[in-house]
Amino acid sequence: MSSGEEILKTGSIRHKRVHHSLLRERSQADFDPYELKLFIFDSEDMLKAKESADKAIEIHDVFRTPSEWHSWDREEKVRDAMRKIYHFHKKQKDIGFQGLTYKRMMVACEESMGQVPVDLHYYMFVTCIKYLASDEQKALWLSDAKKLKMHGCYAQTEMGHGSNIAGLETTATFDRSTDEFVIHTPSLSAYKFWPGELGKFATHAIVFAKLIIDGTDHGVQSFLVEIRDKRNHCLLPGVIAGDIGPKYGFNMKDNGYMALNHVRIPRTQMLSRYSEVSEEGVFTKKGNLKILYTAMQTIRILIVRMAFKNLSKGLTIAIRYGIVRTQFKDKAGSDEERAIIDYQTHQFKLIPILSQCYAFLFVYQKVSKDFSDLKKRIKAGDLTGINDLHTISSGMKAFYTWMTLEGLETCRQSCGGAGYSMFSGLPGLVQDYAAQVTYEGDNTVMAQQGARFLVKSLGKMMKGETLTGWVSYLNKVYEVTEYKCKAEKPEDFDSLETLEEMLVVKTCFMVGDTCMKMMQGDEPMQTKWNEMYQQELVEMSKAHTMLVTFQIFRDGIKSSWLQESTKKHLCNLCKVFAAHQIYLDSAPLFECGYFSGGHQKMLLEYMKMQFKLIRPVMLPLIESFGHNDNILNSCIGNSYGDILENQLESAVNSDLNRKDMFPDFEKYMKPFYNAKI
Amino acid sequence: MSSGEEILKTGSIRHKRVHHSLLRERSQADFDPYELKLFIFDSEDMLKAKESADKAIEIHDVFRTPSEWHSWDREEKVRDAMRKIYHFHKKQKDIGFQGLTYKRMMVACEESMGQVPVDLHYYMFVTCIKYLASDEQKALWLSDAKKLKMHGCYAQTEMGHGSNIAGLETTATFDRSTDEFVIHTPSLSAYKFWPGELGKFATHAIVFAKLIIDGTDHGVQSFLVEIRDKRNHCLLPGVIAGDIGPKYGFNMKDNGYMALNHVRIPRTQMLSRYSEVSEEGVFTKKGNLKILYTAMQTIRILIVRMAFKNLSKGLTIAIRYGIVRTQFKDKAGSDEERAIIDYQTHQFKLIPILSQCYAFLFVYQKVSKDFSDLKKRIKAGDLTGINDLHTISSGMKAFYTWMTLEGLETCRQSCGGAGYSMFSGLPGLVQDYAAQVTYEGDNTVMAQQGARFLVKSLGKMMKGETLTGWVSYLNKVYEVTEYKCKAEKPEDFDSLETLEEMLVVKTCFMVGDTCMKMMQGDEPMQTKWNEMYQQELVEMSKAHTMLVTFQIFRDGIKSSWLQESTKKHLCNLCKVFAAHQIYLDSAPLFECGYFSGGHQKMLLEYMKMQFKLIRPVMLPLIESFGHNDNILNSCIGNSYGDILENQLESAVNSDLNRKDMFPDFEKYMKPFYNAKI
Numbered sequence A, B: 001m002s003s004g005e006e007i008l009k010t011g012s013i014r015h016k017r018v019h020h021s022l023l024r025e026r027s028q029a030d031f032d033p034y035e036l037k038l039f040i041f042d043s044e045d046m047l048k049a050k051e052s053a054d055k056a057i058e059i060h061d062v063f064r065t066p067s068e069w070h071s072w073d074r075e076e077k078v079r080d081a082m083r084k085i086y087h088f089h090k091k092q093k094d095i096g097f098q099g100l101t102y103k104r105m106m107v108a109c110e111e112s113m114g115q116v117p118v119d120l121h122y123y124m125f126v127t128c129i130k131y132l133a134s135d136e137q138k139a140l141w142l143s144d145a146k147k148l149k150m151h152g153c154y155a156q157t158e159m160g161h162g163s164n165i166a167g168l169e170t171t172a173t174f175d176r177s178t179d180e181f182v183i184h185t186p187s188l189s190a191y192k193f194w195p196g197e198l199g200k201f202a203t204h205a206i207v208f209a210k211l212i213i214d215g216t217d218h219g220v221q222s223f224l225v226e227i228r229d230k231r232n233h234c235l236l237p238g239v240i241a242g243d244i245g246p247k248y249g250f251n252m253k254d255n256g257y258m259a260l261n262h263v264r265i266p267r268t269q270m271l272s273r274y275s276e277v278s279e280e281g282v283f284t285k286k287g288n289l290k291i292l293y294t295a296m297q298t299i300r301i302l303i304v305r306m307a308f309k310n311l312s313k314g315l316t317i318a319i320r321y322g323i324v325r326t327q328f329k330d331k332a333g334s335d336e337e338r339a340i341i342d343y344q345t346h347q348f349k350l351i352p353i354l355s356q357c358y359a360f361l362f363v364y365q366k367v368s369k370d371f372s373d374l375k376k377r378i379k380a381g382d383l384t385g386i387n388d389l390h391t392i393s394s395g396m397k398a399f400y401t402w403m404t405l406e407g408l409e410t411c412r413q414s415c416g417g418a419g420y421s422m423f424s425g426l427p428g429l430v431q432d433y434a435a436q437v438t439y440e441g442d443n444t445v446m447a448q449q450g451a452r453f454l455v456k457s458l459g460k461m462m463k464g465e466t467l468t469g470w471v472s473y474l475n476k477v478y479e480v481t482e483y484k485c486k487a488e489k490p491e492d493f494d495s496l497e498t499l500e501e502m503l504v505v506k507t508c509f510m511v512g513d514t515c516m517k518m519m520q521g522d523e524p525m526q527t528k529w530n531e532m533y534q535q536e537l538v539e540m541s542k543a544h545t546m547l548v549t550f551q552i553f554r555d556g557i558k559s560s561w562l563q564e565s566t567k568k569h570l571c572n573l574c575k576v577f578a579a580h581q582i583y584l585d586s587a588p589l590f591e592c593g594y595f596s597g598g599h600q601k602m603l604l605e606y607m608k609m610q611f612k613l614i615r616p617v618m619l620p621l622i623e624s625f626g627h628n629d630n631i632l633n634s635c636i637g638n639s640y641g642d643i644l645e646n647q648l649e650s651a652v653n654s655d656l657n658r659k660d661m662f663p664d665f666e667k668y669m670k671p672f673y674n675a676k677i
Helices: A004-009 A020-027 A033-041 A044-059 A067-071 A074-090 A102-113 A119-132 A135-146 A289-324 A344-379 A386-414 A416-420 A426-437 A443-462 A469-480 A496-519 A525-532 A534-559 A564-584 A587-591 A599-623 A645-652 B004-009 B020-027 B033-041 B044-059 B067-071 B074-090 B102-113 B119-132 B135-146 B289-324 B344-379 B386-414 B416-420 B426-437 B443-462 B469-480 B496-519 B525-532 B534-559 B564-584 B587-591 B599-623 B645-652
Strands: A152-155 A171-175 A180-184 A204-213 A216-226 A239-243 A256-260 A263-266 A275-277 A283-285 B152-155 B171-175 B180-184 B204-213 B216-226 B239-243 B256-260 B263-266 B275-277 B283-285
Touching (some): A020 A599, A033 A044, A033 A564, A033 A599, A119 A152, A119 A289, A180 A216, A239 B645, A256 B645, A289 A599, A344 A534, A344 A599, A344 B525, A386 A426, A386 A534, A426 B426, A443 A469, A443 A496, A443 A534, A469 A496, A469 A534, A496 A534, A496 A587, A534 A564, A534 B344, A564 A599, A587 A599, A599 B534, A645 B256, B020 B289, B020 B599, B033 B044, B033 B564, B033 B599, B119 B135, B119 B152, B119 B289, B180 B204, B180 B216, B216 B263, B289 B344, B289 B426, B344 B564, B344 B599, B386 B416, B386 B426, B386 B534, B443 B469, B443 B534, B469 B496, B496 B587, B534 B564, B587 B599
Parallel strands (some): A152 A204, A171 A204, B152 B204, B171 B204
Antiparallel strands (some): A171 A180, A204 A216, B171 B180, B204 B216, B275 B283
16 A cells, blocks of 8 residues: 555565654764764774674574563563573574683673563672672582583562661571571561572572670671572472563562571581681671672663663653654644654754663763772772772662653653553563662662762861862862853853863752752751752762762763764763753752843753754664664564565564454453444 | 561551551541542442443443463453453443443443453544434434444544544545545554554544545545454455554554555545535535534543543552562661651652652543533634633643653552562553554654744734633733842742742743744745754743643642542642652743742752652552552552552463473573583
């Protein structure tokens, strides 16, 4: 039924025809997208690993996620994940992954397969052994863990306690007579609940439990517990475990529950890099617990990575769709319908998110490098900078995950009706990503942790200390809040210095003001932290995180090896990042007198100017993230700009169309139609 | 494994034991929750219908939605919906619905069963016949439609056109020789896509198509087309149709696609209340098209209803959970862990949403009544007020749905890990509700429609006309932006007049300023509307909608029959509604000089004061919405405060635990464990 004209206009995966709008927009890139892509992947090596993964999916059907996936039940989804990881390992030689570290292999996995049934094993269980186990324990366990000869999970969270780890109720009681610990779940609220891969797969668990020796509670320690018999995968005696049921997203993951009924393990299975219990039952701490934070950092840095990875997927779909999809003939002097991305509000939705995506990328590169350097220093016994990284990463965890989830939902909504179909790929991104605002630390708790460091720093500053690192701007906290914004027209905001000044003044005002409030009054600190000023503490933590993010973004662009033609666009995004953060909440700048009447309007006009510069290059900018069509799996966001054919084809082939009518239709609905009810 | 203490503490559905915290909070209600419930349901009659529905679910298993529902595939979900509607009709006599209008029956359905396979038939198809069909056509079709002897759908949206109805491509070409219309889908983009109940159920469709007579396009009209053979439910010749596949939510609904290949219908099947085609092929318009808007209003008013219905469900779960769930022993002078609802940020999340929920309720009651009065006036030939209702409902559609979706997601996130499980009921609320920001009019388009009326009104005002109705505040637009806020301390905000003044000044500034901009420059109006000022037009539309919402809320409380003890709390919520809207975006008030330094901080302190007053009654306030446990279907938000037992039980009984291990586990994962890969 297609008209001749239509054949020329639409994108088509089947006919390998790219929509003319996408062709046009790619051709107008005035920078080198490949250079940017290389920068994003950080090295030729990593880019090659990714390209191998892409090729693997093209060649090997087994890695492709068919559109039916959305209709599968959980069992089928898990089966698909298992099948992929199996074939991935088998085909390593063909694909060219051989010789890659398991980290790079996991990256390639992530690129090619989405969720696999072993990522928590590697990211949590193996990491734990690396950081919490003693050298002797590592010699026994690490190699097997890396080779997946044991499949482990990280069993910390309980039904009653998530954020408050000190409140965990599972007990590990020392039995001197047998040189064992007895691990036990004393109550309903002590059931382990949520650990991924616990539900069906894991043969082992690192169980976090209260160490009890002769009635004394020594606090939470970690213990390796075997939970399933490797021969038949049955639960071992005393172990109750299973899957927790269907979730909002992540339904290919078997998050589990577990109760242990007086399960005995050798004393030597308490992970003992930083603490140990002797044969006599003497508990000692050793080493520097702060080093333990490095394990946590791995995860936090991963979270920053997952932020830009996911956001860039959502944006790739939304930007492509926005360019191809038209609605309303309301462009003056044109008989064509307008591309939805050419509506101002559409740009207002997507361009700030694009700026955040790149901001997170630059932050990821910076903190990865800092963390790498930190690990080297720690090995040499030097702990400088350990606090800085920890506290900035708390705020990043909280705010980046919130912003990314909001951004993904905005991408989904920006695609109208199509964004409601699972085949668009967008709901899945939202559903799966949503877990991140909850796990690895409740966001509000994380935000407050960030605030704690700020309050402490300001206290030190007021006692005469000069602050360094990310909080050094607070040295002038009371001075800057006397500044006045000199902008007289929108163009005056077009300066990284001015934009930084706005963020600094805003943050200083919020931090200074909140700390002042905290120092007054006799109420206990706990009351001030949780009941009186918690809201402003969280808000100031955000302001600080956004300032640091901007600074890292700006510095990262400047010091990068990219050409000026590329840097120019990233710089525009960096400016939008700052301007948008202020525009969203400029009240503090008015409150302290920095902004006066007219400045918010100027800022809005400035952003519109920036959008005009960024709009022509939105497509090549987002496509530099290189998300393969098979990964995006989107009937509206594929690289061909096919937004009709593939969508209809997916619909026609979908599950409910395989039968004529629903089972029991005759029984339940026909009586209505035949007026028998 | 439960300790004695625990038995006393936890809520338990199984043991019919209510958590002590919920008991305590219910007992501290200093108003009559039943009175409020009666007010919410608007009449004894409606409350009785709902209570019958609740009782029906208790007694008849068939109406209960089991927790397994979340693991069912779409086919099973649809079957469940059919089964329920069938039994509902069969049991009408038992339950006591007999004699209710079908509208009340649908309300009871909604209460008892959630989504059913006939709601679009009633709300869209039957409504269309009522409003668009001529008297003769109604005599032929309406009775059968109401009795479900034909199952209809509303086939308007196409793959290429959703918002832009004028761009629909399906054609209806008049064939004089046979006195028929030939309905045809000329291209891929013309496929009908999304209509609910089209995919599998509908025997008929009201198809919106371009009327072509002798080559002249007369614009979009509506046509009744039979699409399935009632005898065997097969698609009739020339009809291609099916389900569009899995969606973010609403997966018990068969949204469909359809193409018509030269399908012929009698000329008399063009719905002809407002336009008709004679035997000779002469097209005439008749009656007043504005009356047509009344059909649209029915849906818009329903949307306001669904906003508070859904938001109150999410809040019921989140508030109950927040009261029962504890985390961290950080309350000064207490050894107990703190209920999460006693964290300031938690109240900051939930109380504004509670205020919005009640605001939407009051607006619903007002616009329902206005609409009722309007319908009576229209019958008498008087069209006064038709514009007012239409334009205010555009903004309500846009902003209430956005706010409700955000609110539901906030409720979900506020429940931490538990909010990620489908068993909490929260993800389902988000997923299903999310359709509302997209269907029945794209939100940005709706928001702009609201703005159009404001711009037009201001134009009239500046030509000397005195404005009436919802925009009458604009009569003083330039005067009020000279006002200064007189508040000197937080308590000064505790006044409905002051809060209204803030909203009026904010809106006047935004409307006045944007209209000024629109009047300058030579660019075409289309360019100004869509490319230059679209962002501020949408923002001013929001400000206006929030002002009107506040006014209706305030007036509604005042004129209600509720006792002072109840009104007092609703009034506090009304104040929070206004204060929060300003707090979220007070920049306009600073820009025009109404606010000066310190006012934003005072507003924050004022909200904290209000939260202290509202916190003790949050539970009875939300429980007055009366959501039955079987409807909420939440393992954490049930009326017993059971947040552990039921959650674990649902987990243990969930789908993946019915088998020992995943199919193909031996094939794909064992090789790893046995180091064979």
